[in-house]
Amino acid sequence: MQEKRKRRIPVFVKLLIFLVLPALLITGAFYWVGTYYREEDKIYPNISIAGTDVSWMTHSQAVEALNLSDFEEKVNKTSVTIIFPDASEVTITGEDIGLTNDAMSIVDTAFSIGRGQGFFKDTISFIKRLYSEELYLDIHKIYNNDIIHVKIIRFTEEYNNRLATTKPVVFSDRILITKGAGQEPAEAIVLKDLAYIGLFESFETGEPVEIIYILPETKPDVDTIVDLHHGIHVPTISAELDLETLTVSESTVGVHFDMMYAVELLNATETGKTITVPIEYTMPDTTQEYLESLLFRDLFGEQTTWVHGSSDRVTNIKISSEAINDLVLLPGDEFSFNDVVGVRNRPKGYRPAGAFIGGETATVIGGGICQTASTLHAAIVDTELLITERHPHSQRVPYLPRGRDATVYWGRLDFRFVNNTEFPIKIEFELDNRNLTARVYGTIIDNFPTPSQPIPAG
Numbered sequence: 001m002q003e004k005r006k007r008r009i010p011v012f013v014k015l016l017i018f019l020v021l022p023a024l025l026i027t028g029a030f031y032w033v034g035t036y037y038r039e040e041d042k043i044y045p046n047i048s049i050a051g052t053d054v055s056w057m058t059h060s061q062a063v064e065a066l067n068l069s070d071f072e073e074k075v076n077k078t079s080v081t082i083i084f085p086d087a088s089e090v091t092i093t094g095e096d097i098g099l100t101n102d103a104m105s106i107v108d109t110a111f112s113i114g115r116g117q118g119f120f121k122d123t124i125s126f127i128k129r130l131y132s133e134e135l136y137l138d139i140h141k142i143y144n145n146d147i148i149h150v151k152i153i154r155f156t157e158e159y160n161n162r163l164a165t166t167k168p169v170v171f172s173d174r175i176l177i178t179k180g181a182g183q184e185p186a187e188a189i190v191l192k193d194l195a196y197i198g199l200f201e202s203f204e205t206g207e208p209v210e211i212i213y214i215l216p217e218t219k220p221d222v223d224t225i226v227d228l229h230h231g232i233h234v235p236t237i238s239a240e241l242d243l244e245t246l247t248v249s250e251s252t253v254g255v256h257f258d259m260m261y262a263v264e265l266l267n268a269t270e271t272g273k274t275i276t277v278p279i280e281y282t283m284p285d286t287t288q289e290y291l292e293s294l295l296f297r298d299l300f301g302e303q304t305t306w307v308h309g310s311s312d313r314v315t316n317i318k319i320s321s322e323a324i325n326d327l328v329l330l331p332g333d334e335f336s337f338n339d340v341v342g343v344r345n346r347p348k349g350y351r352p353a354g355a356f357i358g359g360e361t362a363t364v365i366g367g368g369i370c371q372t373a374s375t376l377h378a379a380i381v382d383t384e385l386l387i388t389e390r391h392p393h394s395q396r397v398p399y400l401p402r403g404r405d406a407t408v409y410w411g412r413l414d415f416r417f418v419n420n421t422e423f424p425i426k427i428e429f430e431l432d433n434r435n436l437t438a439r440v441y442g443t444i445i446d447n448f449p450t451p452s453q454p455i456p457a458g
Contacts, residue, residue, distance in 0.1 A: 044114045044129040049106055050139045062107045066139070075099045079208045080198025082191060085215055085272030086162070086178070090155040092195055094203065097143040106137050141203075152191045160185040163272060168228055174278050175228060175257060180271035186215055215271035225262050232257070232279070239288040241295075243330045246424060248291045254282035296426045296441035303379035305371060305399040307434040312351035313368035317436060319349050320369040321429035324376070328426045329419040334388060335427075337373050337408050337415040344369060344410060356395050356407070370407045371399055371436065373415045376427065377406035379438040380417060385425075389416040421445075 043062060045055040054062040078094030113135070114125030129135075163185065169176040191213065198209040236254030241247075262277045269275050307314050323341045344350045344366025353367030370393065377390060378400055393407045406415040419425050423443035430437045 043110050044125070046129055046132055047110050047113060047135045047137070049103075049110055049137045051136075053134075054107070054110055059107060059111050062110065063104065066103055066107070068101075068103050071101055071103070074203050074206055077206050077208070078199060078203045080195055080202055081208065081210045082194055082198070082213050083210060084159055084186070084213050085270055086159075086274065088159060088162075090151065090191075092148060092151055092199065094143075094199065096151070097145075097147045097199070099141060099143045099199075099203070101139050101141055103139045106139055110137055141200075143199075148192060148195055152195055153188050156186050156188040156191055168224065170228070170232060170279075172279070174276050175232075175262075176274050176276055177224070177228075177262065177266065178272065178274045179266050179269050180215060186213065186272075221266075222263060225259055225266075229257065229259050236282045236284050238284040238286040239291040240286075241291060241423075243424070246295070246328065248288050248295075251284040251287040251289075251291075253284065254280075256280055256282070294423060294443045296424070296443070298442060298444040300383050300385065300425065300440040300442050300444070301379040301381075302437065302439045303375050304435055304437040305375045305378070307368075307371060307431070307436050308398060309368060310353055313353035314431075314434065316344070316350050316353055316366050316368045317372050318431050320344070320366070320372040321431055321436060321438075324372070324427055325429040326426065328424050330424050331419055331422055334416055334418045337376075337406075338410060339414075341369065341372075356393055370405070371397070372429070372438075373408045374400055374405040375436050375438040376429075376440075377415060378404040379440050383440070384420070385440075386418040386420045387416070388418055389414050391415070 041058050042056050043054050043058075047053075047055055049062065049066060052065050054065060057065060075094040078099060079091060081089050081091040083089045114129055117125065163178065163180065166178045168178075194211050194213065198211050202209040232255055234252060234255040237250075237252040239251035240249045242249065257277050257279050262275070265275045265277065307317055320341050324337075327335070327340060329335055342348070346365060350366040350369075352363045352365055354361050355364045355367035355370065356362075357364065374393075374397060377387070381387070381404060390406045391408075391413045392403070393405050396402060397405045407413055408415050419442075421442055422445065425440055425442035428439045428441065430439075
């Protein structure tokens, strides 16, 4: 019996088995991956957005995972305030600039990665993503740059205009000087950078940000300070007495400020800030009101005597006392009874009346005027006014005690004294119902001279 001959598998069949079958298996697996494993409504693997892994998420799941509501809450809290040296400020908020993000667009981008090239290429891209490194996508902030620009530019211009036109303000007790007024303006480009930095910091921290803006340093305007000093400086002037006119000059309260202190204060102050310089007042040593109040303020001495005798004698005393009344003696002046009263004669109205002559009583023109001289002598004898000539009567007079009288005689006997005080003195006489009163007024400084006590009429 013949053995059955083994059937050989043709070569092409072997080739078909070893080549086509794997290809079919691979194709089937590829088709299965592309059709069943790769889901067309989910993001491919190994993709993250802003640190959040969104692999295998649907579009809506990815949006939810990114928690965009947190972003909106941060936007509501985002603000930067730039404070200027004069305490003015500009505030920009996240809402002002329309701060938002491109998260939705990035989710769209993540979802579109590996898609849109056809079944075969999309499946290839999917398989590659299974074994590729993580693909990181970032969310970007979107805002209106023009709003920041316009707001900063406008505020900077307003501030610079204020600074340029700021003048020193003078009050009664102080001066306000702004450093750098009209010199170094604020720079808008610097302020814009500060605004961006502050806004992004505020967004990250969730807290408002304040930034102190410091102007570029400038030198103090010394000329301004000097001009100010010239404008307000008033020298301190004490009142003075004009001895010729007996008038008192005006006194002036000094007004000034410390220029060196102002310059040092400006040196230590930031540009744009305002300093306060106190105004100082210096009272004069002697004011006009005070000096005027001193003139004839004090009663040096006073004496009243009773005028006895005839009406002619009273007339003579009246004429002689009126000649002296309101007489002012300047410091150093000497009073002379004879020089002031002059010759006693009829043309002046003097009449014959009794007088002591050589120890006896006689009738002479102007008799009785010695009582005028004696009353004035008695008024000053107890003061420190310097009496330079005085003669007593040859007999006791009835109107004054001994030692207080003074006799006069034209061309021979006089009554004289010197105003040895620092102020003018004034002599007043009053004749009232035969009461003759002499008063001497001046100014007592340091109890000199000492007023006398009036002596009762004898």
